Amino acid sequence: MSFLNPLFLLGLAALSVPVIVHLVRRTKAPRVEFPSLMFVRRVPQRTIRKRRLQNLLLLALRSLAFMLLVLSFARPYFGSGATQKSGELANIIMLDNSMSMRYGNRFEQAKARARSIIDQTGGQEKTALITFGQSYDVQHRFTTDTNQIKSVLGGLQPGWGATDYAQALRGASELFKEAGTKEQRIFLISDFQQTGKNPGESAFRLSKDVKLVPIDLGEQNSPNLTISGAGVQPLIYQPKYTDRLTAQIANFSDEAKTGVKVEFLLNDRSIQRNEIKIAPHEATTVEFTGFNLNEGANRGVIQIEGDNFPVDNRYFITLRRTEQMKALAIDSATRGRSESFYLRNALTTGENLPFKLEIKSPATISPYELSQYRVIIINDAGGINQALAQQLIKFVEGGGGLIISTGPHTEEAAFNQAFEKAAPARLEDTVQLRGDYVVMSEIKTDHPIFEVFKQSGRLSAARVFGYHRVTPRPEASVLARFEDGNPALIESSHGSGRILLFTSTLDASWNDLPLTPIYLPLVRQMARHLGEREERATHPQGQTFVVPAAKDGTPPAVDAPNGERITERKETATGELIINAREPGFYRLRYPEISDYAAVNLDSKESDLSKLNLDEFVTAVTGADPKTVSALAADEKLGKEEIESRQRTWWILLIVALLLFVAEAVLARRTKMSRVIG
Amino acid sequence: MKLSNQESAMSMRFLAPEVLARISSLDLLARTVVEGFISGLHRSPFTGFSTEFAEYRQYMPGDDLRYLDWKLLGRTDRYYIKKYRADTNSQCHILIDASASMRYTTGEVTKLQYAQFLGSSLAYLANKQQDAVGLIAFDEKVRTHVPAHNRIGHMRTIFGHMEQLEPGNETRLSEVLHQAAERITRRGIIIVISDFYDDTEAITGALQHLRFKGNDVIVFHVLDKNELEFDFNEPVLLEDCETEEQIHVMPDILAEGYRHTIRDHIERLRDSAVRNKIDYELLTTDKPLDYALFSFLARRAKNI
Numbered sequence: 018m019s020f021l022n023p024l025f026l027l028g029l030a031a032l033s034v035p036v037i038v039h040l041v042r043r044t045k046a047p048r049v050e051f052p053s054l055m056f057v058r059r060v061p062q063r064t065i066r067k068r069r070l071q072n073l074l075l076l077a078l079r080s081l082a083f084m085l086l087v088l089s090f091a092r093p094y095f096g097s098g099a100t101q102k103s104g105e106l107a108n109i110i111m112l113d114n115s116m117s118m119r120y121g122n123r124f125e126q127a128k129a130r131a132r133s134i135i136d137q138t139g140g141q142e143k144t145a146l147i148t149f150g151q152s153y154d155v156q157h158r159f160t161t162d163t164n165q166i167k168s169v170l171g172g173l174q175p176g177w178g179a180t181d182y183a184q185a186l187r188g189a190s191e192l193f194k195e196a197g198t199k200e201q202r203i204f205l206i207s208d209f210q211q212t213g214k215n216p217g218e219s220a221f222r223l224s225k226d227v228k229l230v231p232i233d234l235g236e237q238n239s240p241n242l243t244i245s246g247a248g249v250q251p252l253i254y255q256p257k258y259t260d261r262l263t264a265q266i267a268n269f270s271d272e273a274k275t276g277v278k279v280e281f282l283l284n285d286r287s288i289q290r291n292e293i294k295i296a297p298h299e300a301t302t303v304e305f306t307g308f309n310l311n312e313g314a315n316r317g318v319i320q321i322e323g324d325n326f327p328v329d330n331r332y333f334i335t336l337r338r339t340e341q342m343k344a345l346a347i348d349s350a351t352r353g354r355s356e357s358f359y360l361r362n363a364l365t366t367g368e369n370l371p372f373k374l375e376i377k378s379p380a381t382i383s384p385y386e387l388s389q390y391r392v393i394i395i396n397d398a399g400g401i402n403q404a405l406a407q408q409l410i411k412f413v414e415g416g417g418g419l420i421i422s423t424g425p426h427t428e429e430a431a432f433n434q435a436f437e438k439a440a441p442a443r444l445e446d447t448v449q450l451r452g453d454y455v456v457m458s459e460i461k462t463d464h465p466i467f468e469v470f471k472q473s474g475r476l477s478a479a480r481v482f483g484y485h486r487v488t489p490r491p492e493a494s495v496l497a498r499f500e501d502g503n504p505a506l507i508e509s510s511h512g513s514g515r516i517l518l519f520t521s522t523l524d525a526s527w528n529d530l531p532l533t534p535i536y537l538p539l540v541r542q543m544a545r546h547l548g549e550r551e552e553r554a555t556h557p558q559g560q561t562f563v564v565p566a567a568k569d570g571t572p573p574a575v576d577a578p579n580g581e582r583i584t585e586r587k588e589t590a591t592g593e594l595i596i597n598a599r600e601p602g603f604y605r606l607r608y609p610e611i612s613d614y615a616a617v618n619l620d621s622k623e624s625d626l627s628k629l630n631l632d633e634f635v636t637a638v639t640g641a642d643p644k645t646v647s648a649l650a651a652d653e654k655l656g657k658e659e660i661e662s663r664q665r666t667w668w669i670l671l672i673v674a675l676l677l678f679v680a681e682a683v684l685a686r687r688t689k690m691s692r693v694i695g
Numbered sequence: 696m697k698l699s700n701q702e703s704a705m706s707m708r709f710l711a712p713e714v715l716a717r718i719s720s721l722d723l724l725a726r727t728v729v730e731g732f733i734s735g736l737h738r739s740p741f742t743g744f745s746t747e748f749a750e751y752r753q754y755m756p757g758d759d760l761r762y763l764d765w766k767l768l769g770r771t772d773r774y775y776i777k778k779y780r781a782d783t784n785s786q787c788h789i790l791i792d793a794s795a796s797m798r799y800t801t802g803e804v805t806k807l808q809y810a811q812f813l814g815s816s817l818a819y820l821a822n823k824q825q826d827a828v829g830l831i832a833f834d835e836k837v838r839t840h841v842p843a844h845n846r847i848g849h850m851r852t853i854f855g856h857m858e859q860l861e862p863g864n865e866t867r868l869s870e871v872l873h874q875a876a877e878r879i880t881r882r883g884i885i886i887v888i889s890d891f892y893d894d895t896e897a898i899t900g901a902l903q904h905l906r907f908k909g910n911d912v913i914v915f916h917v918l919d920k921n922e923l924e925f926d927f928n929e930p931v932l933l934e935d936c937e938t939e940e941q942i943h944v945m946p947d948i949l950a951e952g953y954r955h956t957i958r959d960h961i962e963r964l965r966d967s968a969v970r971n972k973i974d975y976e977l978l979t980t981d982k983p984l985d986y987a988l989f990s991f992l993a994r995r996a997k998n999i
């Protein structure tokens with residue numbers, strides 16, 4: 018027998034009060050003088066004994082009635098039959114510690130449930146404890162020591178990750194192998210989010226020996242607002258942020274939310290504040306722009322107000338303001354006029370330009386100045402001598418990016434000779450379609466260059482009239498082909514740098530690409546891909562990210578968002594520090610001279626608190642008949658409140674106590690009457 | 696012995712003016728042949744030393760020739776004895792129980808104090824009526840005995856002795872009453888003030904002894920209210936004032952039996968008093984003294 022409100026049992030101590038009082042007062046009855054005991058002694062003893070007996074009966078009745086009253090308040094219940102079986106039974110308590118368990122006091126409830134399950138096992142059954150979110154952790158392997166496992170349980174805190182039931186259940190099945198028992202039982206304590214079902218794991222099923230007892234702590238309707246993502250340009254080359262910084266505010270509830278305040282803070286200062294309305298189960302985009310940035314890393318926070326789950330109401334981004342990189346375009350400068358007209362316009366028009374472009378002819382280039390550039394574009398430049406070619410290859414080996422565009426001025430033999438070791442492909446011959454054209458197809462849209470074109474599909478808008486037929490090197494990668502199958506864009510790496518080879522021209526001589534809307538983004542993407550270092554405004558929680566080492570090669574000291582110094586030091590082969598993004602917020606990277614930041618955000622999937630169909634879930638995982646599942650779960654998934662509520666033992670106890678009180682009253686009255694009559 | 700002013704004032708403290716005012720409004724009349732309390736209202740049946748003529752009676756052999764009316768003999772040759780009726784002063788003895796049980800109280804006045812108040816009030820009253828007042832205080836034996844006198848200053852002696860009474864030892868009431876009956880040689884009024892903790896038969900025997908000697912016996916049974924009601928809220932360890940014997944008592948169990956027993960004792964005392972023509976009055980110490988006296992004297996007056 019267990020109790021729902023065991024603290025009420027303290028009331029049983031009150032039962033001893035009348036007895037103690039009786040004993041104390043009997044032994045310490047006040048001494049009182051009386052003129053004569055002559056008549057006191059004459060009172061017949063027999064009557065006293067009889068009354069003593071009656072009083073004892075009254076005391077017993079009262080004590081029993083009070084005891085039952087106290088017990089009824091303590092709400093007793095009897096554990097289900099299954100829980101009382103002992104011996105060859107192993108339990109795994111799976112405690113969901115994903116971010117959603119921070120909702121309300123779910124996690125504390127979950128711990129309380131786990132504790133009561135441990136108590137029910139009574140130290141006779143082997144019990145293990147697993148916490149899970151995106152991944153799972155075995156907190157305690159099988160033991161019968163309830164104190165030990167409860168001690169581990171007591172120290173648990175909710176995590177920040179998303180939920181993945183299948184992976185966690187898979188882990189539990191593995192753990193059962195250690196138990197070696199015939200009967201196995203999993204207590205799955207969770208809020209049972211719909212998003213926790215991993216579609217990729219739909220085939221996973223627990224063994225038939227394993228009984229799954231789901232303990233559901235989630236409310237049917239848990240409204241929540243969150244910032245599901247942000248569109249941000251993380252690298253800025255000018256003081257002002259002129260792009261659109263967008264934030265998606267999602268409403269995971271059945272009701273529209275009005276007056277939701279959205280605020281953007283930059284380096285802890287409020288920049289902009291909006292008030293929005295969001296329809297149920299929809300997202301609204303909020304834009305921020307036109308704010309100034311400090312040199313270096315800037316911390317941006319988008320936050321919302323207006324719901325009762327503030328944990329996921331902040332979204333962290335880093336905006337880095339840096340100097341423009343230098344790019345060099347080399348063209349033939351035929352008749353003294355640059356042929357990079359379109360290229361120059363594409364790379365120098367607009368705001369927030371990453372590159373500062375210089376255009377030179379091969380003859381005017383000093384080989385020693387190449388190292389100052391991040392990207393060099395050979396725009397159908399003839400006359401590149403061997404020495405320059407060597408310097409260019411050296412430039413690429415040192416980490417530079419080289420874009421080569423071939424055209425009428427490119428001589429195949431000279432090119433092949435000059436870039437034999439480095440070029441992504443060997444030039445064969447020129448293809449002139451004379452009145453006909455081909456378009457680009459077979460595009461690797463998952464490549465960073467073509468990511469922006471993924472949705473539009475407009476790359477095929479450009480018509481190509483002439484190109485170089487090439488033979489790609491084995492290690493090179495063809496990113497795009499013409500519709501006749503010939504490579505259009507090939508990428509290869511050389512040393513620390515990379516080379517892109519476009520087999521047609523970047524001006525209008527062999528195609529009409531510069532005249533189409535895709536020219537500018539394509540050229541910029543190519544240049545950025547090669548020249549711009551990868552920069553992310555935010556990292557997902559639960560994954561790792563790398564931060565570069567300082568100039569002297571030492572990795573920075575890193576402070577987690579909670580202010581604690583991260584002592585775990587894992588480095589890549591190139592000396593970059595690997596950081597495990599455990600919690601949302603800003604990780605502070607302390608370099609010798611400056612401080613940098615990396616932002617980490619929660620998986621917005623976890624913010625959707627809508628519940629899955631429990632019956633379906635259990636059926637899918639265990640393969641049991643839904644009705645059987647319901648029947649089994651109905652008894653065992655019950656928390657102690659439900660078990661107690663079903664048994665209603667307190668009600669019986671209360672009635673018996675009341676009956677005893679009535680009996681006591683009758684007896685007391687009879688005793689009193691007999692005294693009066695006597 | 697001459698008492699100082701202070702001592703005199705102390706001695707007089709029992710005589711509360713309002714008590715005396717009440718009692719003065721009553722005529723205290725003796726009920727039987729014993730001399731009356733108040734001189735003039737009652738005539739003594741004894742011819743004696745007084746001068747007032749009562750009646751004539753024929754001489755009978757053996758009569759004292761001193762009382763023969765010689766003048767009548769001379770005129771008529773008949774032998775008549777001249778009888779006189781004198782205004783006699785009777786004796787009033789006040790017997791106060793000063794045993795240890797009399798120190799009990801649940802209020803401000805102990806039973807002994809109450810007995811002292813009552814005894815002095817009655818002594819004063821008797822003295823005012825020219826009666827000789829005596830005092831016997833006792834516990835297991837007679838501790839103080841002031842013989843009855845009617846001389847000036849005797850009352851101060853009575854009050855002085857009464858003032859000095861302290862609760863003493865165990866009571867042996869019946870024995871002491873027997874002793875008192877033997878000591879008081881002249882008939883008169885005997886007022887017994889006690890809590891009567893003794894066997895009813897023994898007490899009755901002793902009172903009968905007093906009565907047998909021709910005394911008019913008045914009994915004041917003084918008890919504390921709690922002795923009648925036995926009002927204790929919690930279990931107590933009762934200690935006998937006299938024997939120091941102790942007993943654990945559960946009041947709710949014992950109270951009814953106790954009350955029954957003591958009422959029975961009182962009723963038996965009252966019955967035996969009625970049978971022996973003894974005035975019996977039960978007084979509790981919470982009753983105003985003047986009220987107690989008044990009601991008793993009023994009843995006594997009515998019975999005459």
